[in-house]
Amino acid sequence: MSTTAPPSPPVTSATPAAAGPAALPRHVRVLVVGAGFGGLGMAIRLQQQGERDFAVLDKGEEVGGTWRDNTYPGAACDVPSQLYSFSFAPNPDWSRSFSPQAEIQAYLRRVARESGVLDRFFFGTSLERASWDDEAARWRVVTSAGELSADVLVTATGGLSEPRMPAIDGVDEFERTIFHSARWDHEQDLAGKRVAVIGTGASAIQIVPELARTVAHLDVYQRTAPWVIPRRDRAYSSLERLALRHLPPLRRAYRTAIYWARECYVPGFTIDPRLAAPAERAARANIARAIHDPGLQAAVTPTYRLGCKRVLLSNDYYPALAQDHVALVTDPIRRISRTGVVSADGTERPVDAIVVATGFHTTEQPIAARIRGREGRSLAEVWAGEGMNAYKGTTVHGFPNLFQIVGPNTGLGHSSMVFVIESQIAYVLDALATMRRRGLASVQPTAAAQHRWNAALQRRMKRTVWSTGGCSSWYLDAHGRNTTLWPRTTFVFRRLLSSFDVERYVTTPAGPGPEHGQDPTGSSPTTAKVRA
Structure with a gap:
C-alpha cells in the first residue's frame, strides 16, 4: 500500500526556506526563474563555482516547485528514493524506497537552508515578461515585484508547474x-x-x-x-538507514546500482x-x-x-x-x-x-509567452509553427543568453529527472565559464545546429514506443510530435552536455565597457558567427 504523505506545513515568515532579501537588485549576472530542483540546483552550483551575482525568482512562497505544490493525499515519487536527490547533496534519511511528498519537500528545504543561497531567492515573485536588449546584450525583466536586468536568463519552471483544466462544458458552473x-x-x-x-x-x-x-x-x-505495474515500495529497516547514513560508499553503490537497473x-x-x-x-x-x-x-x-x-x-x-x-x-x-x-x-x-487530475501544460511552456528574443517575438510565437524545440534541450536560436533547465525533449519515462537537471546545469556552468574566459557578451545556438539536433532527435523518435505504441499521450503536441521526452539513455544525454560546444553558437564579443565591455548606449556589438 502507498504511504500517505501529510501535506507540507504552511509557510510563515519564520520558515527558514522562505527567508530572502527585501528588494530586487537592479542587475545580476544570472537570473534564475523557478525554485524547484532545477532552480535550486542551479543556484547552489553557481555558488559552488564562485558565482554570487545571481538571483532566483519563484511565484511560490518557498522552494520545492512540484513538490511544494502537489500536496494531495498519497502524493509520492515514482522514482526510487536513492536517485531522487542531488549528487552533491545526498540524503541518507529516506524512510522508504519510494519517497512520499513531504520527505522530498523537507529534503529540498534542508538543502536550500544549508547551502547558504536563500539570501538571493525572491519568493512570491512571478516573471511577467523578459525581453532581450540586443544593444546592451542583456535581458530586461519585469516581475511582479519590480524590474531588473540580467546578462543571462535561466528558466527552471519545469514541465509540471501549470495545471491543465479539462475543456469540459460547465466546468465553471459546478456549484459545489x-x-x-x-x-x-x-x-x-x-x-x-x-x-x-x-x-x-x-x-x-x-x-x-x-x-x-x-x-x-x-x-x-x-x-x-x-498501464500500472507493481510498486516495489517498502520501508527501510533501522539497520539499512543506519548503514546508508554512516557508509557513504555503500550509499553511492546502492544509488549506482539502481541507476543502471533503470537504464535497462x-x-x-x-x-x-x-x-x-x-x-x-x-x-x-x-x-x-x-x-x-x-x-x-x-x-x-x-x-x-x-x-x-x-x-x-x-x-x-x-x-x-x-x-x-x-x-x-x-x-x-x-x-x-x-x-x-x-x-x-x-x-x-x-x-x-x-x-x-488531468495533468499539466507539458507540450507548451506557459512561461514561453513571456520571453521575447532578438526579433521581438515571444518564444511561444516562435514555437507555434512546429512545436517546442531547442538545442540540446537547453538553448534556442534567436534568444541569446537564454538557458532552459528541463527544456524541450529532456523528459524521462524511466528514471530520475534530477540526473537530467544536473547534466543541464553542468552545461550552463561551462557556458558561463566559456563566456567569461573568451570575453563573450552573448551566445545563442546557430539555426543550423539547432535544426540538426532536432531533426536527428525526431528521426530517432519515430521508432520509439511513444510514436508506434498505438496511443495518444500528453508527450505529443498538436502536430503529433513528441517534444517532451528524451529518446536515448541518460548517460548519452550527460555525455552530449558534458561541455559547452561554443563552435555551435553565434557569439557576440564584449567591448570595453564595465558590464559586457561596451557602453550599453553605444552601437550594438559585432556578431561573430562561428561554424555550425
Whole structure:
C-alpha cells in the first residue's frame, strides 16, 4: 500500500526556506526563474563555482516547485528514493524506497537552508515578461515585484508547474467543491461525501486509493486505461538507514546500482516495444490479482503497448477500483452540471466534490509567452509553427543568453529527472565559464545546429514506443510530435552536455565597457558567427 504523505506545513515568515532579501537588485549576472530542483540546483552550483551575482525568482512562497505544490493525499515519487536527490547533496534519511511528498519537500528545504543561497531567492515573485536588449546584450525583466536586468536568463519552471483544466462544458458552473489535484484544497473534508475524480494518470492513481478509504462513493472517470505495474515500495529497516547514513560508499553503490537497473528499461521504450513484454506481463498480473470481475478487468486493461503513455506504479489502485463503493466510468464526459457529471450516454451522477487530475501544460511552456528574443517575438510565437524545440534541450536560436533547465525533449519515462537537471546545469556552468574566459557578451545556438539536433532527435523518435505504441499521450503536441521526452539513455544525454560546444553558437564579443565591455548606449556589438 502507498504511504500517505501529510501535506507540507504552511509557510510563515519564520520558515527558514522562505527567508530572502527585501528588494530586487537592479542587475545580476544570472537570473534564475523557478525554485524547484532545477532552480535550486542551479543556484547552489553557481555558488559552488564562485558565482554570487545571481538571483532566483519563484511565484511560490518557498522552494520545492512540484513538490511544494502537489500536496494531495498519497502524493509520492515514482522514482526510487536513492536517485531522487542531488549528487552533491545526498540524503541518507529516506524512510522508504519510494519517497512520499513531504520527505522530498523537507529534503529540498534542508538543502536550500544549508547551502547558504536563500539570501538571493525572491519568493512570491512571478516573471511577467523578459525581453532581450540586443544593444546592451542583456535581458530586461519585469516581475511582479519590480524590474531588473540580467546578462543571462535561466528558466527552471519545469514541465509540471501549470495545471491543465479539462475543456469540459460547465466546468465553471459546478456549484459545489471542485479543484485540481495540484491545488488540493485541504480545507475541504471529503470524508463521507460523493466524489468524482476526473483522470487516471500518475496523480489520480495515488489519490483514488486514499479517497476510497473515507468517501461514501467515488466515481473515477477514465478516458484511456493506463498501464500500472507493481510498486516495489517498502520501508527501510533501522539497520539499512543506519548503514546508508554512516557508509557513504555503500550509499553511492546502492544509488549506482539502481541507476543502471533503470537504464535497462530504455531499449523497450526506444528500440523495440517487444522488449517490454515482461513489464506488460507484470502489469496484467497486477490487474488479475486485484480485480476478478471480467468487465472491470477488460475496462482497465490498456489496448496499446506499455510505455506509449506514462507507465504508472501502484499496489493499491486496482484494489480500490474493485471496492463496491467505487465506480469506474469509461463513458466520455459530455458536460458538468451544477450538481454532478453528465456522461455521453446522458447519465448524470451527482457528486459533492470533483477532483480534476488531468495533468499539466507539458507540450507548451506557459512561461514561453513571456520571453521575447532578438526579433521581438515571444518564444511561444516562435514555437507555434512546429512545436517546442531547442538545442540540446537547453538553448534556442534567436534568444541569446537564454538557458532552459528541463527544456524541450529532456523528459524521462524511466528514471530520475534530477540526473537530467544536473547534466543541464553542468552545461550552463561551462557556458558561463566559456563566456567569461573568451570575453563573450552573448551566445545563442546557430539555426543550423539547432535544426540538426532536432531533426536527428525526431528521426530517432519515430521508432520509439511513444510514436508506434498505438496511443495518444500528453508527450505529443498538436502536430503529433513528441517534444517532451528524451529518446536515448541518460548517460548519452550527460555525455552530449558534458561541455559547452561554443563552435555551435553565434557569439557576440564584449567591448570595453564595465558590464559586457561596451557602453550599453553605444552601437550594438559585432556578431561573430562561428561554424555550425
